[in-house]
Amino acid sequence: MGTVKMYEALGKRALITRASAGAIKQALAEASEDEELVLDFSGVEAVTPSFVDEALAVIEDGLGRIRKPPRLIFLHPPTRLSSKFAAVGRARQLDITEAVDGSWIVSSAPERSGG
Amino acid sequence: MNIRVPKQFWHAGALSAKFASRDPRMPSSMPDRVVVDMRECSFVRPAAVLWCAVYPLLALTQGARCELLVPEDMGVAVYLKSTELFRVLQDAGVTVDDRGVQGKADPQLILPMARFRSEEEVENLANLAVESLRRAGLGSANLHPLVSEVFAELALNVVQHSESPIGGFGFIQFYGTQQGRRFVCAVADGGIGIRRSLERNPDLREQVPYDWVAIQLALRERISGTGSATRGIGLYGVAEDMRRAGRQLIIHSGIGMVETTEELESRATRTKGLFPGTLAYASIPT
Numbered sequence: 119m120g121t122v123k124m125y126e127a128l129g130k131r132a133l134i135t136r137a138s139a140g141a142i143k144q145a146l147a148e149a150s151e152d153e154e155l156v157l158d159f160s161g162v163e164a165v166t167p168s169f170v171d172e173a174l175a176v177i178e179d180g181l182g183r184i185r186k187p188p189r190l191i192f193l194h195p196p197t198r199l200s201s202k203f204a205a206v207g208r209a210r211q212l213d214i215t216e217a218v219d220g221s222w223i224v225s226s227a228p229e230r231s232g233g
Numbered sequence: 234m235n236i237r238v239p240k241q242f243w244h245a246g247a248l249s250a251k252f253a254s255r256d257p258r259m260p261s262s263m264p265d266r267v268v269v270d271m272r273e274c275s276f277v278r279p280a281a282v283l284w285c286a287v288y289p290l291l292a293l294t295q296g297a298r299c300e301l302l303v304p305e306d307m308g309v310a311v312y313l314k315s316t317e318l319f320r321v322l323q324d325a326g327v328t329v330d331d332r333g334v335q336g337k338a339d340p341q342l343i344l345p346m347a348r349f350r351s352e353e354e355v356e357n358l359a360n361l362a363v364e365s366l367r368r369a370g371l372g373s374a375n376l377h378p379l380v381s382e383v384f385a386e387l388a389l390n391v392v393q394h395s396e397s398p399i400g401g402f403g404f405i406q407f408y409g410t411q412q413g414r415r416f417v418c419a420v421a422d423g424g425i426g427i428r429r430s431l432e433r434n435p436d437l438r439e440q441v442p443y444d445w446v447a448i449q450l451a452l453r454e455r456i457s458g459t460g461s462a463t464r465g466i467g468l469y470g471v472a473e474d475m476r477r478a479g480r481q482l483i484i485h486s487g488i489g490m491v492e493t494t495e496e497l498e499s500r501a502t503r504t505k506g507l508f509p510g511t512l513a514y515a516s517i518p519t
Binding site for chain 1: 454
């Protein structure tokens, strides 16, 4: 399991910009080599859809695609999973769901057949 | 030109109709001198405070000499000084005679008015807000992330889409009144407005005949002037966050205003007063 501790990596309690997500590209790439990638948001108190989207883009670029079976976990996110973060996932054909412990699980969205 | 603001100044939409056509983004529209007369103002809301920053600074870019006349009501004057409005204007070259007005450190002012031009500056401001919220200990702590995120998203929108020649402005305030306690995030720019921003996207150009239509469209998922499939989440996300009991989002862009509350449908109106750019006001009860 590869883990990236976001606060330790970036030193910021509010993760806002795409540039900040890009700044940990190397750490994300190295951690992505394991079967499970955990982004630990302990110490982070605010995060935007822009940051999350860029983090997903960096990981996707590194893996080609979120691997199957996907195991990307956002541990200790600063807020409950809301529709804005779910929308970030939808835009990338990913499902983001909230686990009982409050963490977010990112997985490939099931392919939908046309009607 | 002398713009006399109302005694109860809530937002630019409340200004006299005779100023409605005076767009400070248009060179031909500006006289040599612009005076914002607040002397009789006895009550001012955050949305109006930001108009007081944006309008004179845009007029300055057109070569006008600008002055803001300070409220005679000392309480209002002190409040405006505390928000840093006077300093922002003075730094830019607007005349503000605030002699005798003592600013005071207001613990309810989570983030005083700040000017920003880059995403990095927005991130720094959001981190300042996080620290300030923690230090002040006001309101429910589980809302602090939301307050910072809403401010940041609105400010990022300014940097990414507004093309504002004067940058963006914003502040965060906590209100504790008999009517209740709430956080307010207010952000504004002097840019092209939401309608023109969406018109940058060829697929949307025919869908935005009016400012209020453009604002409503911009609040939908994955709608942006860029046309990118992964963009257009920010404003949608803020609107979704505001669809909770007691929360409110007001966006004023050009002559359109849209108010979003917990109800599914937002309310769109045409305003008599123009906002020369875009203003967003989010209110979060705690």
